[in-house]
Amino acid sequence: xxxxxxxxxxxxxxxxxxxxxxxxxxxxxxxxxxxxxxxxxxxxxxxxxxxxxxxxxxxxxxxxxxxxxxxxxxxxxxxxxxxxxxxxxxxxxxxxxxxxxxxxxxxxxxxxxxxxxxxxxxxxxxxxxxxxxxxxxxxxxxxxxxxxxxxxxxxxxxxxxxxxxxxxxxxxxxxxxxxxxxxx
Amino acid sequence: xxxxxxxxxxxxxxxxxxxxxxxxxxxxxxxxxxxxxxxxxxxxxxxxxxxxxxxxxxxxxxxxxxxxxxxxxxxxxxxxxxxxxxxxxxxxxxxxxxxxxxxxxxxxxxxxxxxxxxxxxxxxxxxxxxxxxxxxxxxxxxxxxxxxxxxxxxxxxxxxxxxxxxxxxxxxxxxxxxxxxxxxxxxxxxxxxxxxxxxxxxxxxxxxxxxxxxxxxxxxxxxxxxxxxxxxxxxxxxxxxxxxxxxxxxxxxxxxxxxxxxxxxxxxxxxxxxxxxxxxxxxxxxxxxxxxxxxxxxxxxxxxxxxxxxxxxxxxxxxxxxxxxxxxxxxxxxxxxxxxxxxxxxxxxxxxxxxxxxxxxxxxxxxxxxxxxxxxxxxxxxxxxxxxxxxxxxxxxxxxxxxxxxxxxxxxxxxxxxxxxxxxxxxxxxxxxxxxxxxxxxxxxxxxxxxxxxxxxxxxxxxxxxxxxxxxxxxxxxxxxxxxxxxxxxxxxxxxxxxxxxxxxxxxxxxxxxxxxxxxxxxx
Numbered sequence: 001x002x003x004x005x006x007x008x009x010x011x012x013x014x015x016x017x018x019x020x021x022x023x024x025x026x027x028x029x030x031x032x033x034x035x036x037x038x039x040x041x042x043x044x045x046x047x048x049x050x051x052x053x054x055x056x057x058x059x060x061x062x063x064x065x066x067x068x069x070x071x072x073x074x075x076x077x078x079x080x081x082x083x084x085x086x087x088x089x090x091x092x093x094x095x096x097x098x099x100x101x102x103x104x105x106x107x108x109x110x111x112x113x114x115x116x117x118x119x120x121x122x123x124x125x126x127x128x129x130x131x132x133x134x135x136x137x138x139x140x141x142x143x144x145x146x147x148x149x150x151x152x153x154x155x156x157x158x159x160x161x162x163x164x165x166x167x168x169x170x171x172x173x174x175x176x177x178x179x180x181x182x183x184x
Numbered sequence: 185x186x187x188x189x190x191x192x193x194x195x196x197x198x199x200x201x202x203x204x205x206x207x208x209x210x211x212x213x214x215x216x217x218x219x220x221x222x223x224x225x226x227x228x229x230x231x232x233x234x235x236x237x238x239x240x241x242x243x244x245x246x247x248x249x250x251x252x253x254x255x256x257x258x259x260x261x262x263x264x265x266x267x268x269x270x271x272x273x274x275x276x277x278x279x280x281x282x283x284x285x286x287x288x289x290x291x292x293x294x295x296x297x298x299x300x301x302x303x304x305x306x307x308x309x310x311x312x313x314x315x316x317x318x319x320x321x322x323x324x325x326x327x328x329x330x331x332x333x334x335x336x337x338x339x340x341x342x343x344x345x346x347x348x349x350x351x352x353x354x355x356x357x358x359x360x361x362x363x364x365x366x367x368x369x370x371x372x373x374x375x376x377x378x379x380x381x382x383x384x385x386x387x388x389x390x391x392x393x394x395x396x397x398x399x400x401x402x403x404x405x406x407x408x409x410x411x412x413x414x415x416x417x418x419x420x421x422x423x424x425x426x427x428x429x430x431x432x433x434x435x436x437x438x439x440x441x442x443x444x445x446x447x448x449x450x451x452x453x454x455x456x457x458x459x460x461x462x463x464x465x466x467x468x469x470x471x472x473x474x475x476x477x478x479x480x481x482x483x484x485x486x487x488x489x490x491x492x493x494x495x496x497x498x499x500x501x502x503x504x505x506x507x508x509x510x511x512x513x514x515x516x517x518x519x520x521x522x523x524x525x526x527x528x529x530x531x532x533x534x535x536x537x538x539x540x541x542x543x544x545x546x547x548x549x550x551x552x553x554x555x556x557x558x559x560x561x562x563x564x565x566x567x568x569x570x571x572x573x574x575x576x577x578x579x580x581x582x583x584x585x586x587x588x589x590x591x592x593x594x595x596x597x598x599x600x601x602x603x604x605x606x607x608x609x610x611x612x613x614x615x616x617x618x619x620x621x622x623x624x625x626x627x628x629x630x631x632x633x634x635x636x637x638x639x640x641x642x643x644x645x646x647x648x649x650x651x652x653x654x655x656x657x658x659x660x661x662x663x664x665x666x667x668x669x670x671x672x673x674x675x676x677x678x679x680x681x682x683x684x685x686x687x688x689x690x691x692x693x694x695x696x697x698x699x700x701x702x703x704x705x706x707x708x
Contacts, residue, residue: 030360045363095326
């Protein structure tokens with residue numbers, strides 16, 4: 001095996017730095033508590049991964065991957081960009097686009113259900129902000145038991161739904177702990 | 185027996201065609217379309233099972249079935265490959281889906297059925313089958329995305345607040361893991377110049393240690409996150425208790441096991457040396473996964489939350505088997521992987537039966553809170569019996585399949601003198617037994633507190649049969665596996681030997697020697 005001196009072009013370094021920056025900022029934003037930043041962070045992260053895929057082909061300019069028959073293939077193959085990573089990126093973009101859209105719908109739905117732009121597992125500080133003298137036990141009891149929360153889906157009748165022609169949708173939105181908050 | 189390779193497209197094409205057909209008729213009428221959809225799903229899943237059984241019969245002779253899509257030769261086209269491991273997983277997956285179908289028909293509400301439960305179930309099966317048969321890394325990624333997309337929608341189907349909440353965690357953590365898998369694909373293509381698993385295996389031997397470690401680490405994190413191993417399992421207990429019990433049963437049996445399958449496929453094929461050098465890491469992760477899973481289960485107040493933690497705990501045993509995969513026991517090489525594969529199959533059957541039983545109890549009582557239920561043994565003795573057998577099969581009490589699986593795994597750890605992990609796994613088995621006793625005692629003994637459900641599914645005799653019959657089938661399969669443990673172990677060892685046979689895999693994909701160009705690979 002002959003040792004070849006590999007010169008790293010400036011574009012590759014720039015690309016590597018960009019991948020790092022995109023992934024790092026994506027990871028930072030995913031760790032934020034706000035849901036919008038979460039979605040943006042996921043988008044940045046997936047851009048970073050796509051750029052990494054892009055860099056796995058050869059980076060050249062003005063060299064489409066079409067062989068010139070007058071020259072030897074071995075001579076040309078090292079100079080032209082590999083088209084396969086771009087096909088991979090296209091697939092990855094479509095997938096991450098679809099999932100991002102789905103997450104946005106989920107976040108919007110949760111926003112509509114709870115009216116809060118934070119992760120509901122973190123509600124205790126908000127509740128204690130309302131009542132600064134509440135003990136942890138009181139905060140606990142004001143939160144709906146998560147064990148009860150699982151059974152929203154059981155609050156409808158199976159037979160009745162099957163038999164009656166006109167029945168309202170089985171899932172009533174339960175205002176839960178936000179019941180005493182005024183409608184905005 | 186000769187099988188046309190084009191047959192391999194059926195496990196992906198069949199569910200896809202039927203799902204498309206069902207989506208196009210889903211707006212017909214009010215009930216007629218649903219009845220039709222249920223029958224069509226049944227037909228598609230039965231067809232899937234028949235194809236899987238044929239593939240299993242073919243591959244059990246030690247052969248592999250390879251399809252090069254569009255007759256493009258191996259490194260350029262898409263390779264689809266079935267060996268005994270994938271055929272076995274295909275068969276069990278089809279059996280599970282077929283068993284969950286009557287359960288879903290009996291328990292699902294009209295709302296969720298009309299939102300497209302049945303087409304989604306078929307698309308999920310298509311993704312699972314695709315992962316099992318894929319012969320290159322990028323197709324594994326694509327099919328994992330297909331099954332995840334279907335599972336995202338199934339997870340949030342119905343749209344209750346708890347489902348949306350659990351769904352967001354599930355989607356985001358799984359999406360991150362998929363992105364790491366895509367990163368692994370990018371690094372693999374940049375450094376090895378190929379994504380075909382056979383060619384990757386060939387070139388991985390020439391690759392420097394740094395690239396091998398980076399790729400193995402990325403893939404272990406990505407697939408391990410799907411399999412819910414120790415530091416990466418947090419998406420599972422946050423979400424698995426929220427959807428409809430039929431969906432939980434489908435996920436609990438299938439999805440994490442697909443992650444374990446990819447680990448079983450990738451590691452012996454691409455990184456046989458790392459299986460030895462990374463063994464301490466595998467053991468630490470396996471031990472922590474087992475222990476934390478079972479301890480987490482003790483803290484849970486409801487049936488399905490408790491059972492979801494047990495999924496994690498059981499995955500630990502499979503990772504332990506993976507760590508031992510290349511170890512020599514007194515029963516020869518590959519015995520540990522065979523035991524792990526058999527344990528995985530046992531777990532898929534039993535876990536689905538338990539999830540169905542737990543789901544039936546929750547639907548019947550209108551609550552899964554262990555303190556709010558009880559006294560079901562007298563009302564539904566058959567449910568109590570089946571649940572009892574399944575629970576003690578999970579814990580590993582003798583005539584069941586869990587006993588054989590754990591015993592053979594333990595045998596290898598003792599043969600190779602890994603006494604710490606053996607002790608941990610025995611201790612975890614004990615805790616699993618305690619946890620199972622707890623769940624059975626609370627739900628079936630004691631005083632019947634009265635049901636909160638408005639339409640308990642078990643009270644209707646037709647629905648009760650549709651819930652109990654598939655559970656009985658699964659538990660019977662598990663018992664048969666436990667009683668005829670020798671033959672099933674021989675079957676699994678065919679799968680294990682094939683999974684460990686790298687040269688056979690490479691030769692099957694490319695009968696002529698793949699063009700290995702070390703100079704060019706190094707220059708990239």
